[in-house]
């Protein structure tokens with residue numbers, strides 16, 4: 001049940017993993033990290049954020065083609081990704097359901113007690129596991145070999161550094 005929002009009043013809609021409670025109006029659609037009064041930065045993810053926040057569009061499209069979600073969604077997206085993250089870190093990620101509130105511009109929001117960068121690394125690691133699993137079912141042995149060759153020389157931390165630099169550079 002949603003309670004009407006009191007303008008300018010203190011509202012603590014969401015208790016973060018660190019124990020701090022915040023009003024949901026502290027978060028906006030463009031936000032990727034929240035500087036918390038606890039002193040840490042917490043990663044903020046919304047369902048409207050594209051997978052390309054973390055991986056190149058080519059990888060995102062491979063994920064969409066290879067993973068068929070068994071829910072009402074047509075294709076794999078951020079909501080599925082965050083479900084996997086929550087499964088891995090149930091104590092460290094909270095979510096907020098804003099689907100009843102059309103004014104905020106998103107339906108679901110997650111706050112993790114990781115920094116945005118650390119969460120990025122975790123997500124890339126989880127996606128590699130997912131793709132590895134998908135590729136292991138591939139018919140074509142050449143695909144498997146190519147993938148494991150690429151994986152062998154892949155460094156998550158340097159990928160994330162590079163990708164974040166590039167993405168932030170391209171963002172207007």
Ligand SMILES: [Zn+2]
Nearest residue numbers: 018020036038
């Ligand atoms: Zn905090």
